[in-house]
Amino acid sequence: MPIPFIDLQAQRRRLGEPLEAAILKVVRSGAYIMGPEIAQLESELARFGQAPFVLSCGSGTEALILPLMAWGIGPGDAVFCPSFTFAATAEIMPLIGASPVFVDIDSDTYNMDAASLEAAIQAVKAAGEFTPRAVIAVDLFGQPADYPAIAEVAHRHGLKLIADSAQGFGCTLDGRHPIHWADVATASFFPAKPLGCYGDGGAVLSKDARLHDVMVSLRVHGQAVKSDTEGATFEHDPKYLNLRVGMNARMDTLQAAVLLEKLKIFESEIEARNRIADRYAAGLAGVARTPRVIDKGISVWAQYTIEVDNRDGLAGHLREAGVPTAVYYPIPIHRQAIYSAYPQAPGGLPVTDAKSKVVISLPMHPYLEPEAQDQVIAAVRASQASASGGGAVRGQGPGSAAG
């Protein structure tokens, strides 16, 4: 039987009737926009994510753009981000007229390299074309970036730090969520994400009441919010007093209802994902370079990504064996034609370039049964054995070269 890459139906069966009842309740209530589930979800996410404020929104992309808009980042400004990520991380800068500056990644974790960030900031400052304003670190494949090191660099240079936790919402470092170090952390609830809804959704976690308020306003066309109108009286409904250029970035109530149900089992799903990752690491030892998680980090394993030299051969062999794979990401953002002219860290991005040629992701979800996982492991082992006559192993162990 073919093995699904992600099995959302197994999760739906586990959630059962209460999930369907929650959806039906919204349908019957008629409160499709900003219904009570929205505020309830925001407070549950704040509790879960250890954040003073949470703003739900329509996607992980909107979650990234809202804080940049609130900080007034725009033309002439530089925002530093990795290139080994999904396009949305970098796309939002040109959208608001700012420039992305691409930074290299750490060879073990695929996450932003603080030394490359430091060098990129210094180079941008020296060139004088852009004003450095913010850093976006990504929790790629579900594991936390090196926030202590990245926050030290960003804040020393007076820059804001966003944790793009679209793939990593729920990950921790030494028991703390990324918002502990970052000014803002963002989440995506795209269905395939570790915490996904039944459509698009996102959230912005923050620590500053005024920033949160401005984002509340931007989420609905820059309409006046309570703190804007305190002490003032208006002849008209302040709902139609538009103080900023914003947009429509609301989450649907239906998605909030789905997420409230899924949040109840999210911790147990993270545990299951970690058990499955451990099982992969044991089963694939010696045949592929398996993932390394940062010291004291807990990943939510959005992806289980290995490295092999013969990626296409492995993908073909696994396809024949009924095992789907995916490559995140075959073309780093700085190699995409429309992003290639933006600045990069001095010396380019050699680790990013090397990784894009060797990574391949295997089926990963909390409902992956041991028998199915054994099938994946056996297929990888068989493919690697046939590719090398028994010995095609990418570098093993910490410190092995990134290729």
Ligand SMILES: Cc1ncc(COP(=O)(O)O)c(C=O)c1O
């Ligand atoms: C790292 C990263 N950032 C941002 C996003 C954007 O999230 P969304 O698809 O919800 O807009 C994604 C989604 O795949 C992502 O992986």
